[in-house]
Amino acid sequence: MIRTVLADDEALARQRLRQLLKEIDDIDIVGECATALETIQLVNLTTPELLFLDISMPDMDAFDIFDVLTSDTTKLPQVIFVTANDKYAVRAFDINAIDYLLKPFTSERLHAAIQRARERLASRDEAPRGYPGEPEQERYTTRMVFKSRGRILFLAVEEIRWIEADENYVKLRVGEESHLLRKSIGALEKRLDPAMFVRVHRSSIVNLHHVKEVRSEADGDATVILMSGEQVPMSRSYRSRIQKLIKG
Amino acid sequence: MPFRARRARLLNAMRRESQNVPLFMKPAIFIGSSVLIGLLFAFQEWLSVRHMGYDPHTTMLFESWGYQFLVWGTLCWLLWRFLNQQVQRASILAMFSAFLPLSIVISLGLQMLYVLIFRNLPPDQPEPSFWKRFSIYAYAELLNNVLIFWCAFFLFRGIGYYQRYREQQEAKSELEIQLANAQLAALRMQLNPHFLFNAMNSISSLMRSDVDSADNMLEQLSCLMRMSLERGDSQLITLREEMEFIEVYLAMQGRRYAGRVRQSVRMDPELYDALVPSMLLQPIVENAYVHGISKTEASGVLAVESRRIGNQMRLTVMNSGVGLNSKPSKNSSGHGVGLRNIQRRLNLHYGAASSFGIAELDSGHVQVDIVLPLHFESKPILITRFGTR
Numbered sequence: 001m002i003r004t005v006l007a008d009d010e011a012l013a014r015q016r017l018r019q020l021l022k023e024i025d026d027i028d029i030v031g032e033c034a035t036a037l038e039t040i041q042l043v044n045l046t047t048p049e050l051l052f053l054d055i056s057m058p059d060m061d062a063f064d065i066f067d068v069l070t071s072d073t074t075k076l077p078q079v080i081f082v083t084a085n086d087k088y089a090v091r092a093f094d095i096n097a098i099d100y101l102l103k104p105f106t107s108e109r110l111h112a113a114i115q116r117a118r119e120r121l122a123s124r125d126e127a128p129r130g131y132p133g134e135p136e137q138e139r140y141t142t143r144m145v146f147k148s149r150g151r152i153l154f155l156a157v158e159e160i161r162w163i164e165a166d167e168n169y170v171k172l173r174v175g176e177e178s179h180l181l182r183k184s185i186g187a188l189e190k191r192l193d194p195a196m197f198v199r200v201h202r203s204s205i206v207n208l209h210h211v212k213e214v215r216s217e218a219d220g221d222a223t224v225i226l227m228s229g230e231q232v233p234m235s236r237s238y239r240s241r242i243q244k245l246i247k248g
Numbered sequence: 249m250p251f252r253a254r255r256a257r258l259l260n261a262m263r264r265e266s267q268n269v270p271l272f273m274k275p276a277i278f279i280g281s282s283v284l285i286g287l288l289f290a291f292q293e294w295l296s297v298r299h300m301g302y303d304p305h306t307t308m309l310f311e312s313w314g315y316q317f318l319v320w321g322t323l324c325w326l327l328w329r330f331l332n333q334q335v336q337r338a339s340i341l342a343m344f345s346a347f348l349p350l351s352i353v354i355s356l357g358l359q360m361l362y363v364l365i366f367r368n369l370p371p372d373q374p375e376p377s378f379w380k381r382f383s384i385y386a387y388a389e390l391l392n393n394v395l396i397f398w399c400a401f402f403l404f405r406g407i408g409y410y411q412r413y414r415e416q417q418e419a420k421s422e423l424e425i426q427l428a429n430a431q432l433a434a435l436r437m438q439l440n441p442h443f444l445f446n447a448m449n450s451i452s453s454l455m456r457s458d459v460d461s462a463d464n465m466l467e468q469l470s471c472l473m474r475m476s477l478e479r480g481d482s483q484l485i486t487l488r489e490e491m492e493f494i495e496v497y498l499a500m501q502g503r504r505y506a507g508r509v510r511q512s513v514r515m516d517p518e519l520y521d522a523l524v525p526s527m528l529l530q531p532i533v534e535n536a537y538v539h540g541i542s543k544t545e546a547s548g549v550l551a552v553e554s555r556r557i558g559n560q561m562r563l564t565v566m567n568s569g570v571g572l573n574s575k576p577s578k579n580s581s582g583h584g585v586g587l588r589n590i591q592r593r594l595n596l597h598y599g600a601a602s603s604f605g606i607a608e609l610d611s612g613h614v615q616v617d618i619v620l621p622l623h624f625e626s627k628p629i630l631i632t633r634f635g636t637r
Contacts, residue, residue: 086474102474106467107460149492150471150478166517169488180488180520 001028007039008054017052020107036060040068050117051077055088078120080113089152093145100152140193148179161210162232165203200224200234279321286317324400336408355393359385426596443534450504468500484523486625487554491515494529494552501537509541514553521625522561525593531586532565532616540569540614559622566615
């Protein structure tokens, strides 16, 4: 069970969260609060694992709550920010929050956020390192934050199936959607772990975790077939790379 | 064409042309002023001769000066009338190589004419030969005459500059008014109230039957509003932003029509950063739903496509549904208004360089076609939305 605290100054907002969380079996709501001070007290008292935190509390900035909490306790809750305002997303990302939910959010979105929380909590138990609030120092990008179609996404890179270059943009294929980002595919390639992401074509990068097989074509080129059924063309010059990785 | 009609046409053309001429340059006024200057010179000479005690030969004096300046006035006016373009555009080289010789030739020519007509001048002298008289006058008056030519030349240049300045000012204030109107119109367009109310109505009805769908639609609506807010006051946004808006909008509409509609949005990647007027496509897509797809029971299709054609962009919205020829239904208010607004905005932005058309493809399919000149985002695109860890 994941012990959870809901912090929001609006009663209706808390009510909605409560109703939606009722459907999730492993969430156990241990407390609710309406001000920043109450939040601090409640967190200290109950030491929850997960905290849903509204950013605009009347008495204190939500990020300031964190400064206070960090100095007080050793076991901090993972945070999912819940807010109507989109402008704090990058800041939330920087303090390693699990997710950033824009009100009004759908129950599916909430479920996705909680799944991320589960994964984070599980990996923390295995190899506890870094508190929430402390940026992980990774050589390669593991998470990205960006805005797409009016939504904020905290994207774990392993969720990306493949990346396609389109003029000045790259198209990230994630889940049911694709997201356009203004970046060059070369720059992105440098930031991604080559053990997971392989450049197979001048304009494509695939995520090995999503690759089903590589099929050779008659003319010497090949096609990478993903588990989703998508087919990504692979050019000869890049072929050797992926062969090595699949074999190894 | 009968003579009378031709004459009427010519007179109309002349009347229109004369309206563009500044008051000062109207022939009567210009030449009249010129003659007046001449008479003033005559008066000055009359006074000085009188003062010196000589007989000024008043009539002849005033006549000769008057005629001289009449001729000059006419010549200069003709210069304006027929050679104004060349006067305005003359470079230093042209002034030296073309206009300077011209001025000398005209001056000498006029001198000859003058001497031919006024045999009695200079007064108080025995009548010498033509060339003798000519040489006296040429010697005395050539520089004056050439100077008069160049005075007129630069006067016309000055008038030209002034005219162009006035035109620029007028164009500028016209543009300011147009821009203000466009801004007002665009502001009205940004969060098109109709579309908001329709969406809220759908949500309200879904609330009782399918809460999850109502929730989803609410979230989609808020996405649309966020995207709208992000654009702010911009008149023009990138095609990518506009298309992403349409994608969410279509997802929302698709849900309202319970998946009856096959939708597709296709965009030429070259056009991602091309600029289009903000909220250009939403009214067209809404129209396609309200007047096309909603009127049929069968499954429908709606395709939005953008393609590059040379240095133009072509946007098309194709939908199935009732054809154009069918009678408009009772609540077709707002049908023409939305599309007319788009046409007006296209006109304000691009004028004749854009086009807007609605055509019926075959029975049951309608296509809206917009062609725009291709302009790209000039300022660097902020990558503030992207953070990594």
